[in-house]
Amino acid sequence: MCRFFATAPKGLSELLREELLSFGAENIKMQPTGATFEGSLEVGYRACLWSRLANRVYLIVLECELANQEDLTEQVAQLDWRNHLPSTGSFAVSFSGQGVGITHSHYGALKVKDGIVDFFQDLENRRPFVDTENPDLRVHAHLNRNELTLSIDLIGYSLHQRGYREGQQVTAPLKENVAAAILMRSQWQEIAREGGCLYDPMCGSGTFLIEAAMIASDCAPGLFKANNMLLNRWKGHDAELWQKLVAEAEERESKGLQSLPNIYGSDISHKSLDIARDAVINAGYDDAIEIKQMSAEQGRRWGDWAPGLVVSNPPYGERLGDEDTVKQIYQSLGEYIKSEFVGWKASVLTCHTELGMFLGMKAKRSHDFFNGAMECRLFRFDVEEIWFREPALNIGVDLAAQVKQQFPDLSVSENAQMVANRIRKNMKGLKSWVKKENVRAYRVYDADIPEYSLAIDVYETFESARHIVVAEYAPPKTVNPTKAKRRLYEAMSVLPEVFGVLPSSIHFKVRERQKGKAQYERLEEQKHFFTIEENQTKLRVNFTDYLDTGLFLDHRLVRQKVAELSHGKSLLNLFCYTATATAEAAVFGCKSSLSLDMSKTYLYWAKHNFMVNNIDERDHQLLQENVLEWLDKEAEKPSKTYDLIFIDPPSFSTSKRMEGTLDIQRDHVDLLEKTLKLLSENGKLIFSNNLRKFKLDMSAFEDAWHIENITQSTMPQDFKRNAKIHQAWIFSRQ
Structure with a gap:
């Protein structure tokens, strides 16, 4: 029984475990960047040949505890290296981790190298030589405090380098093993088995297309470079076993190619498609993969396609640099998928989660991935024909x-x-x-x-x-x-x-009238968000999922007043809802802000209002709190004061305070008195509400505060026919 360690990109642990089990691995223990497992040499070889997810596969040859630095060299020298390397051979050492005073990887590698050399010097009075470029054996050491793990690299290169890009001067935006993981998450194996086809409308250099063909044709990813793996030069190599597994893989691929489903790709870039076509030919799938130059905006399906999987990794900010262009690309892609691929599955990978909103579709599932160091998210959809549904009236039809x-x-x-x-x-x-x-x-x-x-x-x-x-x-x-x-x-x-x-x-x-939790309940869950502009600020709205759209139109001029008065100052926004007022204030030059609401849903929405305006959350913070409880604590001993406070409370709300509810007519004096304690010396407070019969108790504030009624000046033209829709005041010190 051998012990192995397979490395893989972050986020693939669950898939990697399932894959290793299929090879016959036992005692699998997952780690953030891979997994240790046990099995025969055949199990390790199958991982080298068949893993679509791993980067490298190591055979563990030593695990021990070290007493000190010198013990590292001594423990390595005690291993019988004749089982792995001839004395006339070459080797290279890599090192990671730290412990027993070793903090530099180069120094750690040097100590391991000394141990290997000492073994051969003591035994044969000769030594192998170090070759970092093309060694016969690659040794990797990992030190965690005083625990040493020494392994042999059976591959010699990262397995994501399948071989079909050999000779191309291009770095694909998506690593091949991450692309394979995305296809596996998207259930491409099952779709292909049932005869469904695959389409990538932004295929770039063709990674999804080729990986999909390899999965569907049952092609072992390591088969392209099976003879180049370092295990062929390892002294403990079982050549007969390896050739048997390679022959089996060739037979499986030959059989799989007979039932390969149709795979299509398109892209607007002629240069990218040239690279993709070369890679497709190198991989041997030029008869199975069809590529066409076309943008998503031009998108129309060509040919007779069986429903299957649409998969794409659209461009993102770092690749284009133009935020508005990127958003338009996602919107166009979403419209294309919804109009042409009803009845299909769809998977879209993005390295900026907020861009997923611009697709205009509700994700069935989402998964986190890492493409190199970049954190990404995969959104999965069932593409269905979407009609507006309302119990009494369906206005999506005639x-x-x-x-x-x-x-x-x-x-x-x-x-x-x-x-x-x-x-x-x-x-x-x-x-x-x-x-x-x-x-x-x-x-x-x-x-x-x-x-x-x-x-x-x-x-x-x-x-x-x-x-x-x-x-x-x-x-x-x-x-x-x-x-x-x-x-x-x-x-x-x-x-x-x-x-x-x-x-x-x-x-x-x-x-x-909505009471209690009802005001936060969903009407639907389509998650179709759109963007409008108000006061030079982009704001996200939703027309289906909630009673409100995320934007109270009658408060347009109130928000403008907040923005103007907060320029260069600090802002506190209580009962912030989707923080539209804060977003506008930030755009107008508000120095810093804190926005509070008890609803996680609305604060998530607020976060996206910040994102579309490039508002830095380090300066403009969002906090999920019961505002009444937060005020009780802050009013006793304010941790900070604010130059401008905006408070627009609901007319009625459930709460553990205020006798179980907030009734703005009954409780507004207490609420405002506590809030005013957080106002800076020359600060202003804007108070508004939508209770039609509300009457401000002026007598409670007359001695200390100047109060200006700004209701009429903040009543927009489109609401002047209904002048009681809101009331608003500005408080400042006498």
Whole structure:
């Protein structure tokens, strides 16, 4: 029984374990960068020949504890090196780790070299020579404190260097063994076995294509360079066993090539495709892999493809350098996959997790990988045809057909036409203001006609132009529900024409007062995020998953005021929601900020608002806290004061404090008094809320504080028809 150690990129531990088990390995012990295992020499040879994941395979020849530095050389010299190397041969030593006073790898390697030389000098009065370029034997020593592990490198090079890129002056962006791991995670073996095909729409130098062909054809990755492995020059080598395993691998590949599925790749770069074609020919798959020059924006499938796997490693910032270009690439890729590959599996690797949002698809699974030192994430999708779903109304299909089905005698009423006309009139009145102020998200209708009690907002997004969000105010119980539903259908049926959008760009919700945890609950989980611009800041919005989109439009000018007043100063944002105000403040030059909210979901959203604006979280921190509890502690003994505080609390919220709930009318004095203790000497506090009947208790603050009502000055033009939607004040010291 032999002991081995296989190294592999970080993040592949689980897959590596499964692979080693398939070779017959026993007593596998995983480590961050590989695994130790036991087995016969055949098991070790199979790992050298068949591992798609390992970098190197070592045969462990010595494990011992050292007393001191000199003991290292002595322990190495006691090993019978005649089993591994002739005295006339050559060797090289590598060293890692530290211990017993050894802190430098070169010094450690020197001590091991001395031990090997001493063995042969004492026994035969002759010595092998050191050859770091092309030795007969490579020895690796690892020292962990006083524990020494000495191994023989059976390969001599990293196994990710399969051999099909020999002679190419190119470094593939994705290492071959990482590409193989991604394909294994994406269940490519099962897909290929069932006759599905593979497509990489941004194939670059073709790594995914070739690795997919090798997996599908049952080709051993080490077969290309089987005769070049150092085990062939190792004195303990079993040549008969090795040739038997090589012959078996050749037979398996020959059989696998007979049922190889179709594999396709495309890329916009002619230079990359030339490199890919050369590698495909070198690998012997030029009859099985078809490559075409094409961008994702041009993307249309060609040929008759059986549903299978779309896999891609799109470019990222370091490779392109233009953030907006990178995001557009991801958006185009997502649209291409959704439009052309319904019924397929899809896997996309990115080295910047936030870019995954721009694909516009909900990931079924995600996995962390390392490509060299770079941390990456693989997103896996089931590509399905996505329609908007709402229990009472499906607006992803023909609205007119639904109306007819529900109400066969219905013709669009004059009132519905009035709704359409009112929207057109409102949009015309807002047109010059929208253009002048560069407003990208605004309200165009707010129950203007009482029978049609809807709030309708327009979002002009970067990704896919216009989206319409329709919120129905829940009708009173006295209203006949059939009549209410009929009016809703009437109004909804005219919206695509009024706004010039497809029905799938209209998003419908029912708005009613949310209490407690309900305000954080998901309506759906599509995870389709879009980007709009407000006050020179990019903000992420979601039209389907929550009651709100992540952006309260009526607070547009309040956020602008926060941004202006925080320039060059410190900001505290309490009940920050998705931290849109903080993001705008940071863009406007806020020096530092702390933003608090109790919802992990909204803070994750806030993090992405920071990411799309390149906001440094070292200066602008996000903290998940129950704000009321945090204030109780900070108010007693403030750890810091802030130049500007923005507090926009919910009207009602559950909490362990405040008699079990936060009621902003009842509790606002106590809340503000505690918050004001955190304000710097010349600082300002902006307080706002959306409780329509709220009355600020001015008498509680008159002696010490100057209070300016800024409600009207912060009421945007698109909300002036509904002046009670929010109230806002600025507090400063007298």
